Amino acid sequence: MTVGRRRLALLLPAIAALGALLTGCTATVERAAPTxxxxxxxxxxLSAALGTLPQKSAQQRPARLAAGLAVPTNRWFSGxxxxxxxxxVFPMPLSYTASAHGFAIGLPQPVxxxxxxxxxxxxxxxxxxxxxxxxxxxxDALTVTSRFGAADVLTAEGWxxxxxxxxxxxxxxxxxxxxxxxxGTLQTVIAGTTYGVKAPDGSVSGTRLQLAAGQRAVLWAxxxxxxxxxxxxxxxxxxxxxxxxxxxxxKRVATKLTYHTTGSRPTxxxxxxxxxxxxxxxxxxxxxxxxxTLSLCTGRTIxxxxxxxxxxxxxxxxxxxxxxLTAIRAQLRRDLRATPAEPADTxxxxxxxxxxxxxxxxxxxxxxxxxxxxxxKKLQQxxxxxxxxxxxxxxxxxxxxxxxxxxxxxxxxxxxxxxQFNDHDFHYGxxxxxxxxxxxxxxxxxxxxxxxxxxxxxxxxxxxAQRGLPALRMYDPWAGHSWASGYSPFADGNxxxxxxxxxxxxxxxxxxxxxxxxxxxxxxxxxLLANEAAATKTFWLDPDLTAFPAFQHSFVxxxxxxxxxxxxxxxxxxxxxxxxxxxxxxPAAGYxxxxxxxxxxxxxEARTAKTGLFAxxxxxxxxxxxxxxxxxxxxxxxxxxxxxDGANSKSYAAAWILTR
Numbered sequence: 001m002t003v004g005r006r007r008l009a010l011l012l013p014a015i016a017a018l019g020a021l022l023t024g025c026t027a028t029v030e031r032a033a034p035t036x037x038x039x040x041x042x043x044x045x046l047s048a049a050l051g052t053l054p055q056k057s058a059q060q061r062p063a064r065l066a067a068g069l070a071v072p073t074n075r076w077f078s079g080x081x082x083x084x085x086x087x088x089v090f091p092m093p094l095s096y097t098a099s100a101h102g103f104a105i106g107l108p109q110p111v112x113x114x115x116x117x118x119x120x121x122x123x124x125x126x127x128x129x130x131x132x133x134x135x136x137x138x139x140d141a142l143t144v145t146s147r148f149g150a151a152d153v154l155t156a157e158g159w160x161x162x163x164x165x166x167x168x169x170x171x172x173x174x175x176x177x178x179x180x181x182x183x184g185t186l187q188t189v190i191a192g193t194t195y196g197v198k199a200p201d202g203s204v205s206g207t208r209l210q211l212a213a214g215q216r217a218v219l220w221a222x223x224x225x226x227x228x229x230x231x232x233x234x235x236x237x238x239x240x241x242x243x244x245x246x247x248x249x250x251k252r253v254a255t256k257l258t259y260h261t262t263g264s265r266p267t268x269x270x271x272x273x274x275x276x277x278x279x280x281x282x283x284x285x286x287x288x289x290x291x292x293t294l295s296l297c298t299g300r301t302i303x304x305x306x307x308x309x310x311x312x313x314x315x316x317x318x319x320x321x322x323x324x325l326t327a328i329r330a331q332l333r334r335d336l337r338a339t340p341a342e343p344a345d346t347x348x349x350x351x352x353x354x355x356x357x358x359x360x361x362x363x364x365x366x367x368x369x370x371x372x373x374x375x376x377k378k379l380q381q382x383x384x385x386x387x388x389x390x391x392x393x394x395x396x397x398x399x400x401x402x403x404x405x406x407x408x409x410x411x412x413x414x415x416x417x418x419x420q421f422n423d424h425d426f427h428y429g430x431x432x433x434x435x436x437x438x439x440x441x442x443x444x445x446x447x448x449x450x451x452x453x454x455x456x457x458x459x460x461x462x463x464x465a466q467r468g469l470p471a472l473r474m475y476d477p478w479a480g481h482s483w484a485s486g487y488s489p490f491a492d493g494n495x496x497x498x499x500x501x502x503x504x505x506x507x508x509x510x511x512x513x514x515x516x517x518x519x520x521x522x523x524x525x526x527x528l529l530a531n532e533a534a535a536t537k538t539f540w541l542d543p544d545l546t547a548f549p550a551f552q553h554s555f556v557x558x559x560x561x562x563x564x565x566x567x568x569x570x571x572x573x574x575x576x577x578x579x580x581x582x583x584x585x586x587p588a589a590g591y592x593x594x595x596x597x598x599x600x601x602x603x604x605e606a607r608t609a610k611t612g613l614f615a616x617x618x619x620x621x622x623x624x625x626x627x628x629x630x631x632x633x634x635x636x637x638x639x640x641x642x643x644x645d646g647a648n649s650k651s652y653a654a655a656w657i658l659t660r
Contacts (some may be wrong), residue, residue, distance in 0.1 A: 013430045027365055046458060049451035050468055053402040053409065054392045058419055061405050066137040066147075070470040071406045073421040073486040076157060076479070076494055077144045079138050082487035088121035090493045090561035091155040091272050093287045093294050094221060095121035095160065098146060101126035103153060104175065105162050107193050107221035108562060110290045112548025117556075117564040119290025121491065125188065125195040125219060126175035127164065127209065141477050142242035142257060142488060151211075156239050157268045157478035158302065159259065160231065160287070161220045163238045166202075166211035185232050186294045194222040198235045226285035226296060234284075234298065237261040245479040246527040248308060253530035257302040257478060270294040271302050274480050274538040278304030290563050292544055306534035309503075311510035312587040313357070313437050315655045317365045324658060325366050330652040332362055332371050338641070342382055344397035346411030346418055350430030353648035354584060355383055357437035358652040361587075364441075365655060379438050380445060381484065386411075386431070387452035400452055406486075408467045409459040421486025425474045426498055428456040429505030430647065433586065436511035446515065447459075453512060461509055463524040474502070475528055481535035481559075488553045493561020497569060498580045499536040500592070506532055533591035539564075541582055541602065542594040554601040557581065571613065578606035579614025582621050584647040585656060599625035615646030616653050623657050632657050 061071060062081040072078055076480040079087030086098040089521045095106045106122025131149030138145040143156040156164045164172075173219065178186035178197055186197040186204050199217035203210040209217055218235040222228050241260040247254065255278075261267050271280040273292050282297035317325065336359060343349045354369045356379040363372035382398075391399030397413045410419050411427065418427055435453045458469050474482040482502040483494035496502065506529035513522035540556045543564075551566070555579035558565040568576050582592065593599070603622060606614075616639060619632045636653055644650060 014114075025270050042202070045451060046454055047467055049389060050402060050409075050466075052389045053400060053455070054390065054454075055404045056392070056401040056410070056412075059403065059406050060207070064135050065135075066135055069136070069139070070465055072136070072139055072144075072470065073406060073408070074424075074474050074478055074483045074494070075139070075144075075488070076483065077136075077155075078148065078483075078488035078494060079490065080134070080144065083489045086134060087489065088491055088493065088562070089155075090119075090121070091157050091159065092289050092291065093160050093223070094155070094162070095119075095562065096155050097121050097123050098134055100133045101130070101148060102126060102172075103146070103148075103162070105219055105221060106194070107223060107287075108289065110288055110548070112550040113546075114552045115551060115566045117290050117545075117548050119562045121562060122191070122193075124190045124221060125197075126191060127219070128173045128175070129170065130172075140242050141244040142259065143239060148355050154239065156242060156259065157476070157594070158257070159239050159544070160268060160296070161218050161235055161239070163240075164209075164211070164217045164219070166213055166215050168213045170211050171208045172211075172573055174204075174209060177206045178204055181228075183229055183232050183543060185228075185235075193540045196220050196222060196226070196228065196232060196235070198232070221652040223285070223287035226287065230284050230296070230298070231268055234266070237263075237265035237267030237300065239267060246523075248523065248526055251308050252305045252517070253308050253527055254303065255477065255480075255527070255531060259300050261300055266299050269297045269299065269302055271297055271304075272478075272480065272538075273544060274306070274534055275302055275304040278306050278534075280304045288547055290560075291539060292547060306530050307589060309507075309529045309533045309591045311507050311514070311529060313361060313433060313507075313511050313523070314587055315361055315365045315442070315659050317655060317658060322660050324654075326363065328651050328654055329366050329368050329371070331654060332359065332366065335359060335649040335651045336374050337369055339378065340646075342398075343646075345413040345415030346427040346431075347415045347423070348646065349382075349398065349411075350385070350427050350434070351584070351645075353379065353434035354430040354647050355649055356382070356650075357434040359649060361437060362651050362655045376438075376441060379434065380442065382447050383435060383438055383445070387435075387449040389452060399630040400455070402468065404468065407470065408473070409455050409469075417486065421473070423484050423501075424480055424486075425460045426484070426501040426503035428460050429501060429508045430584075431456055432508030432512045433504065434508075435516050436508060437534060439515045440511075443515075450516065454516070457509055457521065459514055459519075460505060461524060461528060463520055472524075474505075475532075479532045479535070479591055481539070482532060492563050495557045495558060495560045498583065499532065499540050500581050500583050500585075500589075503529065503532050503536060503588070503591065504584055504586055507586055529588075531630050536581065536591070537594050541592065542598045553577075554605055555581070556596065573613050574610050575606045575609060575611060575613040575615075575618060578602055578621075579617050582614065582617040583645060585620045587654075587656070587659075589620075589656075590624070590660075592621065598627050612639075612643050614645070615639055616645055616648050616650075620653060620656060623660050629657055 064083045088097040104123040104126035106124035108119040110119040129148040137147040152165045181187040201215045243258045282295035284296040360375035488494040511527035553566040556564045
């Protein structure tokens with residue numbers, strides 16, 4: 001289990017030990033496609049800052065990755081390249097299980113239990129090659145190509161096929177003999193699922209596949225209740241690559257996923273519930289996955305829109321009574337005096353900075369210049385230390401290094417697997433938010449802290465590949481959300497738990513882009529913010545679980561490539577399962593609002609154990625669900641200090657509640 005998720009033990013001292021148990025407008029368009037190689041030169045300042053950082057890496061470049069490719073951490077397919085052997089991955093609706101000299105596709109059959117929805121990989125129809133072992137040789141926004149000697153095997157998210165292309169003449173062996181079908185394809189039935197194959201220019205005899213250089217074979221599984229003819233026809237449009245674009249117009253953010261196919265032929269694509277709700281029109285059938293029902297579409301694009309989320313770091317207390325403001329000022333001063341020693345690691349340190357940034361915001365909102373000065377001084381001093389470009393040459397903590405083997409920026413002290421690129425968005429989102437608040441308050445500070453904060457932004461979400469940095473490290477354009485594990489050493493694929501910290505990262509990114517006046521980065525951040533928020537509600541907080549009646553929970557707390565869990569990495573407490581979808585309740589947290597009924601049901605489940613975990617955030621969520629502000633403020637005031645999260649404070653929580 002990835003140690004990167006253990007970061008959550010810091011959330012409350014009481015659960016620290018559990019951490020050892022192991023996320024009238026003109027439309028503007030920005031390209032946002034992860035690419036294997038840099039698509040443009042890095043800006044001079046970014047390149048200079050990256051080159052100046054001290055180099056340090058305890059990791060090795062993965063052996064199953066071709067030279068010249070940016071290392072694909074935090075991808076749905078990262079398990080193909082990292083680890084002693086490749087892990088199954090989930091280019092939904094298929095599963096893809098690679099071995100040293102071949103692969104098997106399968107059609108997972110999701111099953112719900114009380115606490116888990118399993119959609120585990122299925123080793124259905126396999127193909128074995130002779131010669132060189134697996135190596136990933138190319139990838140882009142949606143596709144990945146695995147090379148087995150003379151064969152290039154392309155898989156793609158949302159594409160229910162796998163394409164095998166011969167680089168030179170090859171002979172391979174299917175794990176099961178295929179028989180001619182009436183529609184001109186070849187078929188076989190394995191464990192109740194029918195698999196189809198087309199090799200129009202090649203030769204298939206029994207289990208033997210023969211292709212000449214440039215020839216292709218396409219493999220697929222046929223879901224129940226989907227026309228075999230539809231999939232057979234779609235196999236003629238072989239996907240060769242992909243691109244992603246996005247635009248913002250008014251209160252809607254649009255995403256377009258484009259699948260490049262051979263010639264101008266359409267294919268069959270799979271759309272999630274989020275894409276369907278956003279306008280992707282699909283009528284070619286459906287298939288059940290662990291994510292729920294995927295709709296099948298005929299075409300080469302999937303386009304959809306979601307509600308925009310306004311990035312925010314402000315609290316408007318203009319309507320608060322004089323008595324309320326006086327009470328918040330008094331609590332603010334207590335919170336400042338109670339500021340703990342700054343943690344050395346990037347997760348705890350980031351939360352500490354975020355807390356101070358919000359105390360500064362509260363001080364300005366309640367017109368307390370003395371408290372603002374205290375918070376400002378602490379925040380600026382800490383940010384300046386963290387962002388000294390050569391800080392790690394003279395100390396072992398509170399600084400950043402460049403990992404020249406994996407390609408990225410790692411903070412020292414690394415924590416919870418961040419040296420393996422786990423959770424970088426969770427950690428760096430706090431830094432980005434705090435830096436944006438500090439620079440908005442004192443613009444001259446940007447000169448000192450800007451170069452390194454720019455690197456943190458680029459590490460998690462560079463719109464295009466930069467020298468030594470991949471494009472969109474954390475974000476999956478088809479899934480619509482981020483992946484937390486850097487290396488993804490799991491048979492269930494990659495995973496995402498703390499959706500709210502992923503949203504916090506994109507809120508911080510948008511705020512930082514604003515103060516840096518970087519229009520391209522801001523457009524990317526707005527897109528990520530809107531889609532991550534929509535995915536959070538669709539797949540975690542208010543999911544359609546009607547297909548899985550055995551699942552006994554109203555929300556999901558941990559999503560994998562091949563399953564969904566009511567579980568966390570750090571606690572079995574129901575409050576932890578909801579709380580990790582709420583932390584840190586930024587000023588932009590209004591996106592968490594779903595229907596009042598759904599929110600009340602979630603809160604009822606979260607409070608069953610009555611342990612007090614995440615009590616501060618649950619109170620804030622309660623108000624968002626329409627609960628009484630006066631009651632929440634009274635309960636907040638009565639909470640013991642140990643029940644206030646390290647990123648939160650009573651004065652900020654009270655101010656936040658009053659602004660809802």
